[in-house]
Amino acid sequence: RATGKRLDYMILLSEAVKASVLDAGLVPEKRTKVINLGLDFNRFNPDVVSGDRLRKLWGAAPSTIGIGSVGRLTPELGHDVLIKAAASLMKYSEEWKMKFIVVGEDRITPADDYIKELQDLVKLFGLEDAVVFETLSDNLPEVMAAFDIFVMSGREDVPGLGALEALAMRRPVVLSKLIGAEEIVGRKRFGLLVRPEDAFDLQLKVLTLLQTPEERSEMGVQGRQHVLRFFDKNTRFMRTLDVYERCIKRRV
Secondary structure: OHHHHHOOEEEOHHHHHHHHHOOOOOHHHHEEEOOOOOOOOOOOOOOOOHHHHHHHHHHHHOOOOEEEEEEEOOOHHOHHHHHHHHHHHHHOOOOOOEEEEEEEOOEEEEEEEHHHHHHHHHOOOOOOEEEEEOOOOOOHHHHHHHEEEEEOOOOOOOOHHHHHHHOOOOEEEEEOOEEEEEEEEHHHHHOOEOOOOHHHHHHHHHHHHHHHHHHHHHHHHHHHHHHHHOOEEHHHHHHHHHHHHHHHHHHH
16 A cells, blocks of 8 residues: 555556455555557457468367367466366267367476376366367467357456457457456457356356357457457557656656
8 A cells, every 4th residue: 555655657457457456445546547458450350360270280170169268377277177167068069069279378298287187187077089288379369260269267366368369359258257357248248257167157158159159259249349449559558658658747
């Protein structure tokens, strides 16, 4: 709180985070400024970027539903939850072909204890043909284009860029109901919320999207329009620059 009193402004990533900061009394409201994360829409352009190459590498046919997550390979991101949900969803494999993709920002090595834990879980459920582990390179737009549904089911406090990048590629999202997630899914217009680390709830929400392909597609379309409007990197830059200029004026 003492630090908050010395700040000219505190830049926050969402209204939900702002509300949390104000509830904690960390800084007066007049010194807060919400500036959304920003994306490069020339890079994240579903009309230009195709995921076909990766889908072939993953063994996902054109009719296969790709359900994936992207992020740090840590327990907090809930990759085990996705695998457990996958085990339940595979009972519908005659109705929908599915591929579950875990894309890590870190190099995937079998020696890593957490990776081994996830791979053991895959073997336990007999999902060797349904789950793919991939290491992220400089191809995130291609990865998102290769998905049909983006999932983030851990206990991270803020969903981060991943969900926004998926929406930018017209992919609906399923996110843990944590700070800022409700703003991203837009009251179910762009995706669905699940209880954190709840494989059963995740299975139900993904199943809902599988059963409603037209609604799933519309969520992606509406989601891209939403991020184009509110999460442009140039807008973020200009709004941040404005805050800095105000701070300088106050100090002169």
